[in-house]
C-alpha cells in the first residue's frame with residue numbers, strides 16, 4: 174500500500190508530534206508514504222472565503238502532483254480532508270469546472286485529470302487496512318483507558334462531499350479505540366466544533382466551545398480525547414486551561430492525535446510519539462498503561 | 467411493524483426536568499415521525515404536545531431533534547431512522563427555551579431575524595439594473611427557500627455558547643438583501659454585521675448546512691457576506707484580517723506560517739497581543755512555535771504558487 178502523504182501545515186508547524194507519530198504508525202502498518210514536499214496549503218477553507226477559484230486551483234495543483242506520481246493522497250488533518258475532499262469532489266462532478274481551473278494552471282504547465290482520491294489516515298486504517306489487521310499490531314493494549322473520540326467538523330460535514338462516516342452517527346474512531354482495547358466514550362460533543370477558526374478573533378466564544386465539549390467528555394468519565402484533526406488538537410490542548418477558568422472546573426484532559434494513540438498501543442515510547450509537546454500533560458494516562466513520559 | 471418511539475416529555479407545571487417516555491405503535495413503510503406523533507396524540511396520550519401545520523415541509527413548524535439531529539418531523543420517515551440509528555428518539559430543538567414536550571419558544575429566533583432588518587430599502591425604480599434583476603434568484607444562493615424552521619439555530623455550535631450571535635438563518639437572510647439588486651443600503655447592511663454577534667462570530671462548522679431541510683446553506687451565505695465585506699473595504703475586523711493575512715502568507719510561502727499568522731492578524735492591537743503572548747510563550751517552550759522569520763520559509767515550488775495567485779489578482 175502506497176500513498177502520497179499530504180502533511181498539511183500543522184504537522185509541519187505547531188504539531189510536529191503529529192508528523193512524527195504518523196511516520197511511526199504508517200511504517201508499522203506497512204503503508205509506504207511519499208511525502209508531498211512541494212504541495213501548497215489546502216487553504217483551510219479560508220482562501221475560499223476570499224476567492225473560491227483560487228482555492229480550487231491551489232488544490233488542483235496538489236492533486237496533479239499526486240497524479241503524476243500515480244498515487245492517491247493520504248491526509249492526516251481533518252480540516253485538510255474536508256477542504257481537499259470537497260475540492261476534489263467538485264472538480265470531478267461539476268460540469269466545466271475542471272476545465273476552468275486547468276485553464277488557470279496551464280501557464281504553469283500543470284494539469285489535473287481528475288484521477289486522484291483523497292483519504293484521511295483514519296479512513297485508510299478503517300476501510301483498507303482493516304480493524305483486524307490493526308488489532309494484530311497492538312502489543313500494549315490500552316485496557317484501562319476511557320477514550321472520548323472528537324471528530325471535529327470537516328471530516329464529517331458537509332457529508333455530501335465526504336461520505337465515509339455517517340455524520341449523525343460516526344463510528345470509525347470508536348472502532349479504532351476499541352481495536353486498541355480502550356473503551357470508547359459516548360458524548361454529544363464528539364461531532365461538534367472545537368472553535369479553532371474563531372480563536373484568534375473571538376477567543377471567548379472559542380474557549381466556550383472547548384469548555385462545553387470537554388466537560389461533556391469529562392462527565393462521561395473520559396481519561397483522554399483522540400482527534401483526527403491537528404487544529405482540533407491545538408484548540409482543545411492549548412486553550413484548555415483558559416476553558417477551565419471559563420467554566421470554573423478542572424478538566425485536565427489530555428488530547429491525543431490519532432496516530433499517537435495508535436502508536437501507544439503499538440508499543441512506541443512517549444518520546445517517539447512526541448507526547449511531551451502537549452500543553453496538557455499526558456502523564457496520568459501514560460501511567461495508567463504503566464509507562465513513563 | 468411495531469416500534470418504540472422514545473419521546474421527551476416535559477410539563478412545566480408538574481415536572482422538574484424533561485424525561486423520556488417510551489411509546490409503542492405500529493407503523494407502515496412510509497410513516498413519518500409527525501404521523502406517528504399525531505396518532506399517539508389521538509390514540510394513546512392526549513397530553514403529547516408538538517407543533518405542526520402543513521405536513522409537507524412547507525410551514526417550518528415541526529422541526530425537532532430526531533436521534534440527535536435537527537429535522538422536520540413531517541419529512542422524516544421512521545424506518546430509515548431505525549435502520550440508521552437502531553432506535554428512534556424524539557426531543558425538542560436545543561438552544562431555544564423549552565415550553566412543553568416538543569415545543570420550544572421561537573421568540574429568540576424571530577428576534578434574530580428581525581435584527582437584520584428583513585425588508586428591502588428599495589432603490590428608485592429607474593436605478594435598478596434590469597439585467598442584474600434577471601439573475602437575482604441565482605444570486606440569492608437558495609436563501610429564499612428558507613422556511614424559518616429554526617433547525618439551523620438549534621444545531622449552531624456558536625449559538626449554543628454565545629446567545630448574542632445572530633445565527634445562521636438570520637445571517638443567510640441578511641445576505642439575501644445584500645444580494646438583491648433593488649437594495650439601496652448594501653453598505654450600511656454590511657457595516658451593521660461587522661460587530662459582535664455578526665458574520666465574524668461564525669466558526670464555519672457546517673452544521674447549519676448539514677441540517678437545513680431546504681438546502682439554504684446558511685454558512686455559504688455567511689462566507690459570501692464576509693467576501694462582500696472585504697471587497698467593500700471593511701477590512702479592519704480581526705475576522706477579515708484573518709482571511710487577508712492567511713492569503714498573504716500562502717502567496718509568499720505556500721504554506722501557513724503559524725509563528726507569523728497571529729502577529730499578522732493581531733497587528734498592533736496591544737490588548738490582543740498581550741492576550742495571546744502567554745500562550746505563545748508556553749507553546750514555544752514545548753517546541754510548538756515554528757520560528758516565524760526563517761531564511762527560506764517557502765515550499766520549493768513557490769514560484770508556481772505565486773504565479774497562480776498573481777494571475778488571479780490580475781483578474
Ligand code: SF4
Pocket residue numbers: 180181182183184213214215216217250252253256722
Ligand atoms: S488545513 Fe491547515 S493544516 Fe491543512 S494544509 Fe491547510 S492550513 Fe495547513
Ligand code: SF4
Pocket residue numbers: 517518519520521522523524525526527528529538539540541
Ligand atoms: S413542515 Fe409543517 S408540519 Fe412540517 S414543517 Fe412544515 S409544515 Fe410542517
Ligand code: SF4
Pocket residue numbers: 618621622623624625633634667668669670671672673674675684685688
Ligand atoms: S457554520 Fe456558522 S452559522 Fe452555521 S452552524 Fe456553524 S457556527 Fe452556526
Ligand code: SF4
Pocket residue numbers: 611612613614615616617618619634635638677678679680681682683684
Ligand atoms: S436556513 Fe434552513 S434550517 Fe435554518 S431556518 Fe431556514 S430552512 Fe430552517
Ligand code: FES
Pocket residue numbers: 252324325326327365366367368369370402404405671
Ligand atoms: S476545526 Fe472545528 S473541529 Fe476542528
